[in-house]
């Protein structure tokens with residue numbers, strides 16, 4: 325079957341009467357909740373509250389076959405250059421030691437870097453590696469942006485506890501307010517600075533690196549600076565030019581994409597903050613999800629099934645965004661990580677062959693932890709004119725002793741999913757208002773505003789506990805979902821040419837801000853003039 329025919333079959337499944345109904349599917353199939361709940365690598369994922377049914381799934385499996393999703397997965401594991409526009413392999417699975425991924429060269433490289441990371445992190449944590457003044461490092465500052473920030477910062481926020489030492493901090497934005505906020509809590513004598521940049525050329529990261537290097541030099545003296553620096557990069561000449569001794573450079577290869585790099589040397593801040601055992605457990609969780617992705621049959625393959633949900637909701641049901649709602653405050657940076665992972669990977673309009681695709685691709689990802697989200701944007705999910713699928717992430721066991729708080733948290737997460745599904749019709753709203761003593765006029769006026777349409781899709785992911793293994797598995801699940809969606813949509817999920825133009829244009833505009841020739845575009849020139857007038 326051609327991919328066009330297969331996609332047409334998916335659209336035909338969506339064109340059936342009531343194809344978007346969800347409540348009715350529970351009525352038809354009492355076993356739906358269990359039949360549509362899947363387990364892998366310790367995670368439980370409930371897809372029952374989507375409008376997927378056997379017909380839709382059959383069409384989606386047909387599309388997976390036509391687009392060769394699993395063949396692409398296997399090519400990825402073999403280390404073929406599936407990132408064709410950059411001529412690169414995509415081997416982040418090799419970073420977690422997943423058997424059958426990459427070749428012996430990659431395996432050896434990963435093992436060597438991991439050993440160096442372990443020795444360094446352990447040395448710092450145990451006080452064998454000290455700052456220039458002989459003090460222990462109490463703080464680690466990771467300077468990086470995008471994939472060199474978001475993944476590690478998200479994991480650190482999730483797993484590094486208040487009692488962990490060294491503390492880890494993340495500086496991403498070139499806006500020096502970010503640095504000003506961080507530096508007031510940092511003592512240069514006790515701060516280890518990691519410059520995290522795959523390319524070691526990213527303008528913002530290098531500007532921040534120079535700023536922080538100057539801060540170290542002013543406090544400790546130029547000769548002492550290198551004792552406080554390390555680089556995480558694929559660019560050995562660049563790190564040398566910056567004055568970082570080779571022993572303090574932790575490398576990786578260009579087969580690691582930025583948004584997939586937290587498992588590589590880019591994760592050194594995590595090894596420092598969590599300790600080696602917990603960092604290894606994070607890799608282990610991802611490895612378990614890799615094994616599932618590589619070996620589970622299609623019908624149970626969670627990354628593939630989650631990709632089906634997104635494709636069904638987006639292409640077949642016409643939704644354009646998705647809300648990620650972790651009911652765990654420690655996962656507050658997960659939506660930001662997923663924004664890069666999914667939107668940088670899947671925000672593409674050109675297919676693998678170079679022609680424009682004729683179907684929609686990746687949508688908007690946004691989110692906030694619950695219950696906070698319930699008191700901000702979730703109104704729109706319940707009653708807005710646009711359908712926005714939701715993704716609830718629940719954690720069964722908290723790491724605090726406040727059982728009552730956790731029960732409230734869980735109850736709210738479960739209730740939101742149920743409310744989106746069930747909705748509330750006019751007769752039941754009217755009955756409730758009558759019971760509350762409202763008169764007929766009030767009931768007539770308010771009922772339409774208080775109706776919930778229901779049948780709004782959601783997925784629930786359940787973690788036993790927010791520990792390194794579960795989080796590793798969760799992140800890997802999303803990574804593999806992205807790979808599947810790229811294949812299903814026929815796009816390259818592993819490049820990011822769309823970030824280039826803005827970077828290029830910033831060069832001459834910066835020169836204009838520094839007193840050079842004015843910008844050529846009239847709108848930019850006018851705004852620059854307005855800025856300069858306000859700065860005068």
Ligand SMILES: O=P(O)(O)OC[C@H]1O[C@](O)(CO)[C@@H](O)[C@@H]1O
Pocket residue numbers: 469470471472520521522523524525526529582583668820823
């Ligand atoms: O690690 P680097 O090379 O500094 O790049 C940082 C980020 O910039 C991007 O290239 C986008 O500008 C991301 O893909 C990447 O994660």
